[in-house]
Amino acid sequence: MARIPKETVDQIIHHADIVEVVGDFVSLKRKGQNMWACCPFHHEKSPSFSVAPAKGLYKCFGCGKAGGVVQFIMDIEGTSYVEALKYLAKKYGIDVEEEEKTPEQQLAQNDKDSQFIISNWAKDHYHRLLLSTDEGQGIGLSYLRQRGLNQTTIKTFELGYSLDQWDDLLKSATAAGFEQKYLEKTGLIIRREDDQGQDTGRRYDRFRGRVMFPIHNVSGRVIGFGARTLKPNDKTAKYLNSPESDIYHKSDVLYGLYQGRQAIRTEELCYLVEGYLDVLSLHQGGIKNVVASSGTSLTDGQIRLLKRYTDNVTVLYDGDAAGIRASLRGIDMLLEGGLNVRVVLFPDGNDPDSYIRKVGDQRFVEHLEGASQDFIQFKTDLVSREAAHDPVKKAEAIREVLQSIAKVPDPIKRQVFLQQTSQAFGIDEQVLITEYNKLVRNASGKAAGGQSSEGSGANSTGQPATRNQQSATRSLSPEEEAEALMYGASPEDLGGSSAFATEEKEELEPMPDVLQQCERELVRLLVLYASQPLSPDVAVAQYLLAQLEETPLRTPLYADVLHVCQQEMEQGRWPEVRTLIQHGRSDIRALIGDLATERYELSPNWTTHQIYVPRELDLIQEACDNAILRLKKEIVQRELNQLQKELRDARDPAAVDKILEALMLYKRLDNELAAHLGTVIPRNVG
CATH class of the missing domain: 3.90.980.10 (DNA primase, catalytic core, N-terminal domain)
Structure with missing residues (x-):
């Protein structure tokens, strides 16, 4: 199989901007030093997907996916390393020379x-x-x-x-x-x-x-x-x-999204139509922020895809009443997905394609602006007209509107819609709230395990349930936990049903291996601060690699990363995150992503209020020394445990003396290391 020369790979990685690349697939928003979005790899409503421009990597705190720009393309496209490189090369106009391949x-x-x-x-x-x-x-x-x-x-x-x-x-x-x-x-x-x-x-x-x-x-x-x-x-x-x-997978595809995604992001609005020709005619008429469901009913996958790029969707209908009726469920799904939904109708049975060809681009745009109305208001008008003066039909129409309102996850929007519906039907608002709560309770009873449908929880007043009320009925999702932690919540604040809860002791995962933790910390410092000087002549990478010459790492993955860092140093380069995150091995890429991604950032307001918190970088010498000492102490303690086991099994007096001598030596080493770390008071041995 043909290979891409390393020089070309380096050029691709050098030019590929991770914010630009990821931004082609999700709508990123800056928060602190990093960019955030809802994760494109799993369903979530609160952003837990972070992109660190300075480090050239991404990390989702919900599903755990992490890596550099090449890994992102591999994950999002489900493609190979070589094909991901070719994608990036094409995006940045880099020629990829490789052996001519037969089909x-x-x-x-x-x-x-x-x-x-x-x-x-x-x-x-x-x-x-x-x-x-x-x-x-x-x-x-x-x-x-x-x-x-x-x-x-x-x-x-x-x-x-x-x-x-x-x-x-x-x-x-x-x-x-x-x-x-x-x-x-x-x-x-x-x-x-x-x-x-x-x-x-x-x-x-x-x-x-x-x-x-x-x-x-x-x-x-x-x-x-x-x-x-x-x-x-x-x-x-x-x-x-x-x-x-x-x-x-047709349920995860929207026709025209590739051609219109940048316009959707720029306009912060997407027009949703039904057919291929609707998309083509509108795009040609200058309305490029348009996609089609290609004649199929809307799916959760398509809605999640839309939400990557905008929170605002306007559905374009022809004037066919039966078609509109059939599409109402799909719009309810848009509401449930957290999107702001508006509707535009076209006169005389025209569809978007025929109408823009009939009236021209300018008048079509004017119609979009003038005929657009909020979906709840649109549905209210539609069902109230159908009910006319029939009280039974009117009651059913009100319930239909309330069912749509119950799909809206935002509690403030729900309250506004309830007020509007009360005015539209001439019904006391408290009566609507009572009926709304009844609908929610019925839906909750049908949900698996009796849990409330997410986004529809309300208390007896029709207002959204508080966090404490919600946590009593359902577990928090990984993305909700990530969001809560990002904004300062403690594990206890997340409720007893959180993934952080520890009520059932037998289900706790075993504590991670201490030696592995020590080795991981050393690799982390090496990867993050390789070029950081500790003295005029010695940087972190040189210091740590020298300290580890006679202390090989025992965890295979960490040992391999250490070897990669040594190779980079031998070639006159610092082992930087931007380079390591592009490594050919997926386990190494995943580890670098984990090590280099921080879940939290200090607020800039701390500096504004003259609250100064020491950064790890300010104490890097101490951090390196402690990491080395802790690793060595753990190795010594393991040797002590092994010697004590041998002592219990020993029968030969000469062997016992030899073991005791070794025990004394390792006890002294353990006490010295503990004294340097300030962790324990040395005990007499003898």
Whole structure:
């Protein structure tokens, strides 16, 4: 397999800005020296994901993922180290020279990489067919032109066309050297079965005679396709999507997010539409902060994806009442996900695509601004109109609105919505609060273990439950614990059901090995402060490595990191976090991420109020000395324990004398080390 030269790897890592790279996937906000966001690797509502620009690393205090810029791409993309480097090289315009690989060598990489490679190849194949074949131009390109799409939009979204043949893609891919198993895994071809469901061995293209819409993930890699048939009176589905695969999970994908993510972050707003052409027409009209659910019902994964980039979503509906009714549940999910939701309707049954082509870009934008309304108000108007003057229907309509309000996690917003609903229906607010609490209690009773649904807890007054009330009914999530600790809460403040609780002693994890703790501390000081001078001629790395020459570390991982640091020193470089975090071994990258990430930061207000707290850096000589002494003392104590065991088993008088002599020596060493550390009062030996 081809390798990327180390010089190129160093260049990539040097240019890759971790804030820029991570910022392509989540919306980072500065807090102190670091940047924070909700973690992209697990579901959370309070930010516990931290990026340290100065150290070039990230760390999630909820799920524990950590590493440097290359590791982040590997984690977010599920790809290999080499492919992550190539991604970064492409982002920063760095040429990667490597041995020419055959398609077979390309496919020798892991399955996911192979599926990415073949999907990208298929995208290029379809795009070429659209632009350079008679069928593609006469049918596919002609259709896109009729829909008002220009060349720039077609190129930006890499649209294509599949020939109306049974095996065009299969033949072309086979001729290019790609294995059929990867064509099948990505769903690009289908295996034919007989009437009894037996594999006949024959294969054919999934997409034939269709305009192709490549589906990109948030980093721009093609993971699947949507395809529209152009055949009149075709009995097959108008739209056909790629099946689920190792790289394509439709519940975690939003069409257009890759092309629109920067605009969404800049505008702090995302427009949510239904179809591919809605996205394409709006993007071409200058509204780039738009994504589509691609005709599927909204999922939790899609909502979490949106929340990485903005808290504000405006849903664009056509005027079809039945369609709006069917979509209300999806909007409730948006509310439950903590998003601020607004709605825009279009007149006369127009959808976003047809309306912008009908009225033009400027009038379309004016309509968005003028017709936008809060979802709760929109739903209130919708259900109240349907209820008209029927008291029974009106009561049911009120309950429907309250069910949506109960999805809102923010207690202040819930209270405002209750007030608005009271005014809209002419119902006393206290009556609504009583009914709201009844709905919440019913939902709580259905939840697993009788726990309240997160974000919907309310007390008897309709107000949000306090932290103490909530902690009595449910455990805190890792991200909530991280947030609480970041703002100064003690473990006891987190409640008896917290992960920090220690009521059931038998479930406590065993104490970590003391020797490992001592070795870890030495490695931490070495990694974080390698170049920090202790004297005019000696830095931390030189001092610690010299002290450890005759005291080898016994924990394999820590010994390996120490060896890497020694190699860096031998090559005239300090072993810096930015370099070590890019190491080829995942366990070393993970350790460096853990060692170099701090959960807490001192508030700058301490300095403002003239409260000065010594930093570790100010006491670095003492920290190094103590770490060395503690390691040596632990080694001595282990030797003492071993000698005492041997003494109990000894029978030969000469052996007993030899052991006692060694015991005296190690006792003196132990007392001397303890005296230096100031930890114990030496006891007489004899």
